[in-house]
Amino acid sequence: MVQAKSWSLTKHFDGFPSDANFELKVEDLPEPKDGEVLLEAKFLSVDPYMRPFSGVRMKEGDVMIGTQVAKVIQSKNNTFPVGTHVVARCGWRTHVVSNGTDLVHILPNWPEDVPLSLALGTIGMPGLTALYGIEEVLGLQEGETLLVNAAAGAVGNVVGQIAKIKGCKVVGSAGSDAKVAYLKELGFDEAFNYKTVGSLEQALKKASPEGYDCFFENVGGPFSTAALQQMKDFGRIAVCGGIATYNDKTPQMGPYPHLTMIFKQLKMEGFMHSRWEHKHPESLKRLMGWVKEGKLQSREHVTKGFENMPAAFMGMLRGENTGKAIVASL
Secondary structure: OEEEEEEEEOOOOOOOOOHHHEEEEEEEEOOOOOOOEEEEEEEEEOOOOHHHHHHHHOOOOOEOOOOEEEEEEEEOOOOOOOOOEEEEOOOOEOEEEEOOOOEEEOOOOOOOOOOHHHHHOOOOHHHHHHHHHHHHHHOOOOOOEEEEOOOOEOOHHHHHHHHHHOOOEEEEEEOOHHHHHHHHHHOOOEEEEOOOOOOHHHHHHHHOOOOEEEEEEOOOHHHHHHHHHOEEEEEEEEEOOOOOOOOOOOOOOOOOOHHHHHHHOOEEEEOOHHHHHHHHHHHHHHHHHHHHHOOOOOOEEEEEOHHHHHHHHHHHHOOOOOEEEEEEOO
């Protein structure tokens, strides 16, 4: 019998999360039955979406939602033999018994020199989100200019790199000088620290005086208002996130972008990567190919220890990570 640890949401978030929102629980798991497997978490993801999704997809007392890379340590399911690594949507748990329906095999022939944790980042949900936002929503074309905010985060850094692969000019914003330096290392044409510029509008104009064809939106709030003013006519905006507003106790109201969108004839579309789930296998292969070719770099912000899941989650929401924030379980 295996002893499993899990983090549950004791109380829905009201403003920024705190330790009081989480409770660490321990339980003994039964042996797997026919068709089931026992999983052991190796790497767990902490992502911005967990903050708003917890309010609509969880009840108080539920195990926190999330994805992990796990290893099958006991199996009574031929599809997932012992030693298999999978991506599991089973939340913040060290171990879980699964019937296999919530499991996805790691890409076959995963190279030994590529960390398995990238299945939660560049070669996982964030990478897919970046790819689909660029190709399916924005339809980014060679020679166009792309703006991406939260550009040093798990999704934003991949967005910028894929845009460069496609032959575009890329402008990124981030929240520290170190993150700006990282964006320059990745090949961004222009990058700036939105916290230290005197005027966001002037920073956007300086980075691309001719304006922006496309905007990959991760932040929302005042940044979005300023960015829309800098869009070219017929510009396209892919709305991936709004982390600037996730922790507001009272929803922000306005200013409203309607006239700007009308005058510039802009297209704005919200999306989630799951819309193109049928494309995931081929898309993951493309991302892996770019990684192996050296065209797609990855950086991870690793927190060690399952007991530090809440701290890692809150640190990510504060922007402490450069690249993908993950927790190494054991």
